[in-house]
Amino acid sequence: MKIAYFILLTLIMISCNNQQEFIPITFVFEKPLHNQTKYPPYFYSIAEPFTTKCGEDKFDILLKPIAVSRLDISNKEVATNAWYFEGMGENTVEFSKNWLSQYFKDTTVNAFLLEPTIREASVEQFLFKNKESCLIYSEDSPEPTLYDLPVYSKPQPLKKAMEELICKKHPENIYVLIVSDTKLSLTDTGGSAVAGNLGSDNPFQPLIDHSKSDEERLAEIDGIITKYFTSTATVTEYGSNKTIVEPAMPARDYMNKIALFRTLERIEIMEAEKDNSGKIWNIKVIEHHNTTN
């Protein structure tokens, strides 16, 4: 009897809930997140579940699953496991808010968002395809619109626009394009810069050419410094997860080191900052070693 009352009460409570709508959301980036270990606060503010009224009906909108995408890498979407808790209880708005806010507060940012740029992001092309279901967010864009779409600088107005979008257009997926006012991460350093693997222009290439002797590789250093670097240039080494692992080493010391490395196979240039004379004063690299030795 007691159990019957309990079930009845639970059923009554459940029946009082609003109709639920699950809408996938994708955060789309046009450049990597820099210096972030945690998700920026706007992630949760934008993905937070909410209740909205469309006409006479009330809906609980649960934005799930949550994915991320990088226009400067590929068009693929990478799922986050932000909704890993969904099987743990009734996915009410309140229940989901609790878990989701904790997730974004405590979880380290998806490594995909930190990967270096591979290609130029085509924001225009993306918006052309997804204009009907896309909202643009930028905390520091000086422009109020981008290709005729409003750019929101705070999550709350964007959420209002999202409610309207859901009620009017019933999108199958919502895209939130995150843009910054600096198109390339390297142009904000005061000088020009290069990104990505420079291939044959990689200044360190002669130093990892193992067909040469140690002496021949070391003899290249002076020429490399004269051609590419300022006299006080530094090299900052990053790990494969974009953590600084060797901060600001003088370029000459760095080259002395790598010229004698037997396991070094490739040096990836993440960023090269140049002064007005075109010489590199700071270069960020990732070393790729043959670890089977």
Added chain:
Amino acid sequence: MVSLNQKHWPLLLFFLLLTQYFYAQPSRSAFENISTPCPTAPADHQLADLANKAQQKVTSFFETISELGTNEKSAAIKAIYIQNTTKLFVTNGTVEERSKYQKSGVIRNVAAYLASIKARGENSRIVINYEITDPLLPNKLVCTEEGDQLILKGSITVRQYYCKLKKYAKPSDNFDDEAQCDYWDITDKKINIEMKLMKTVNGYGWVVLINSITVLKVK
């Protein structure tokens, strides 16, 4: 059977809500970084990078002593090897060495140790090989605070194979062949690693250095 009268309803409702409240609370332990108790501990992916870097420095150290021992490089190259390798260590970094006939080891600063290997190699070729037997695990790093400095400490265990080749041993001789060695031993060494949070031109970064190398066991 217990009948449910009107006065039980508030109690039942209270328990129901209480159950739902606790059920809805995320378990914080699922997110806690168990690796370190640091107030500003690196995230897991950063710890993985730092552990890799530490391992790479250990590899670099053993590559150097191997090169110095075989005495196949010029004096200028050996000087650069020593210079580079000294920089893998903290300022007062030390290396312990012990032969299988000694009960206690000799501790030298890293530059003196490298100079000693170089001198021995020039006198009679030494073949040194190694394998990492216990890598640095990010979840085993211990966080300490020394003054304002936050330091993560951990260790890597390496098995070193050391052979002082006989004078007339051919260059192709296998160091594993004891018959070719005037002296040989296998030493388990513990490499103590330190990671310090430093301010750099690119923001704060963890600097990975070898603090000391101690002998665990010689046979």
